[in-house]
Amino acid sequence: MIIDVKNVCWQRDETTILDGINxxxxxxxxxCLVGLNGSGKTxxxxxxxxxxxPTKGEVSVLDNLYGTVDLREVRKSIGWVSTSLMERLYEHETAFRIVLSGREATIGLYTAPxxxxxxxxxxxxxTFGCAYLKNRPYSALSQGERQKVLIARALMARPRLLILDEPCTGLDLLSREQLLSMIEQIASQPDGPALVYVTxxxxxxxxxxxxxxxxxxxKVYRAGETSHVLTQEELSRFFGVSIDIRRAQGRAWISLGEETAVR
Structure with missing residues (x-):
């Protein structure tokens, strides 16, 4: 079992953020983890x-029951790419040093590799077509290049679980498709990590x-095989509006239904 979350609840002050997650x-x-802003994804x-x-519930990741293990050791097997991480990286560091820092999951490189x-x-x-970025400072990279470097950094420690938290945020169409192609490449590796993609x-x-x-x-609205979850009826109920779906290249492209669009 890669992730096993049982009846997890989390409250902040008097507000319930997560409620009975299984x-x-x-x-x-x-x-894929899908939710609107404020749904509790982060x-x-x-x-x-x-x-x-968690305020309540049980969490096990990579067969490690939280509360009985050293979480610092568990995190070494989890790669995480997020905008918050990107904001914390040193702008003057080169792409190569940032990738190397993923070996110890540190912000910056403090020991000789x-x-x-x-x-x-x-x-x-x-592998990800970024060799030309090796000696460029992070501050000189485009948004798409930064995301590729962060994913390479996350893979440096050979994680068993890779979490990608809205990695396409702020990317133009071409950069987004290039990044998605890179993610598909990771998923196709027989010895690659399990992926959780948030969007x-x-x-x-x-x-x-x-x-x-x-x-x-x-709350978990629905969880299961993607082909059963991403249906017109299911997504219309989930978003609370009429949804039309067009399928191309194995992906679902959605738009508002005619009645909703007219409103």
Whole structure:
């Protein structure tokens, strides 16, 4: 079991952010986590990564029951790419040093890397078409290039679980599709990590994502195989408006139904 969340609740002050979350991610599955702003997606990620403790419930990640293990050790097997992380990285660091820092999951590089780590970092940059960025400072990278470097950094420690928190935010169409192609490449690796991809854009859900969880107002609205979850009827109920779906290249592209659009 990659993720096993049982009856998890989380309250902040008097507000319930997550309410009775049950979710299991098994070996060989790649999941999309979909929800509108304020649905509790980031809070759930923080709990899975061990940075927030639930008010109630049980969490196990990679067969480690939280509360009985050293979370610092568990996190070494979890890669996490998020906008919040991007904001914390040193702007003057080169892309190569940022990728290398993923080996110890530190912000910055504080120890001399082993030769095998140097070679693996170079391989990651080359694999994702970023070798030309090696010596460029982070501040000189485009948004799309930054995201690719962050994903390479997250893979540096060879994680068993890779969480991608809205990685396409702020990207133009071409950069988004390039990044999605990179993610599909990761998902196709037989020894690659389990993926959890977070978004509120349905069209970003690639065919490699076998399962989808719909999160609404802090509760699991629906979870299961993507083909059963991303239906016109299900999404119309989820968003509370009439939705039309067009399918192309194994992806679902949605738009408002005619009646809703007229309003």
């Amino acid at each position: 979710w299991q991610v098994r070996e060989g599955e790649h999941w 809070s759930l990620l923080n709990i899975i990564s061990g940075y927030t403790w 082993a030769q095998e780590d140097v070679q693996y970092a170079e391989k990651l940059l080359e 509120h854009h349905i069209e970003e859900i690639l065919p490699c994502f076998s399962h989808t969880l719909l999160l609404k107002a802090g």
